[in-house]
Amino acid sequence: MTTIAILGAGKIGEALLSGVLAAGRTPESLMFTERYPARVTELTERYGVRGVSTEEAARTADVLVVAVKPQDIEPLLVSLAGSITSGTLVVSLAAGLPTSLYERHLPAGTPVVRVMPNTAMLVGEAMSAISPGTHATAAHLQLVEDLLSSVGKVVRVAETQQDAVTALSGSGPAYFFFLVEAMIDAGILLGLPRDVSTQLIIQSAVGAATMLRDSGEHPVALREAVTSPGGTTIAAIRELENHAVRAALLSAIEAAALRSVELGRAHD
Structure with a gap:
């Protein structure tokens, strides 16, 4: 089974974690990163999913879901650049950040899918729009669509439309x-x-x-x-x-x- 790491287990990250578990994914196929030890303990006890370092997630997961705030993205990309393995799919939930930003910092050929969800993910009724980066394939898009369908509805849009999506359904x-x-x-x-x-x-x-x-x-x-x-x-x-x-x-x-x-x- 595909291994997924959620980088940043705040409200949206936890909502996705909870949703994919409810949809039938096993705790062993998931991991998450979180800067606060008490929060790591809380989520591990609640869901049975391991909290790991960013480096371990980048080395071992097939899919990295970036759920940090946009202002925290630069240090995260530095950590990922030195640890990510070839072919790892990066899924960005960070508002306003283009796929080209990830592609500049990560190894050449890294597939990236940009997502604009909204907070209704917390109750399993999110509206998410997804867009492929330069190296993301139809299979990557389908994987992301299946993942997000566990917490709401999903549409595919051109990345040039993501700012409009952010304004309309994201907010x-x-x-x-x-x-x-x-x-x-x-x-x-x-x-x-x-x-x-x-x-x-x-x-x-x-x-x-x-x-x-x-x-x-x-x-x-x-x-x-x-x-x-x-x-x-x-x-x-x-x-x-x-x-x-x-x-x-x-x-x-x-x-x-x-x-x-x-x-x-x-x-x-």
């Missing part, structure tokens, strides 16, 4: 949390207790998301089905349009994409 959960927070506050403004307002909005969000996923209907059709002539919903929609909420969302997501581009350029 996407935060936009929904922001909207839900505002709607809960609206319920409180209208006199509802916070716990009641919270329950009403969260379940409405879950139901709406399920309808979007399962009905096959366009969002416009679903919205129109709720929007009766002269009713409460159209009055609310008018206010959203008056306050340019749609335009604000477009501008916000565009700003996130530009920031993703900046993060990538910082490592050129």
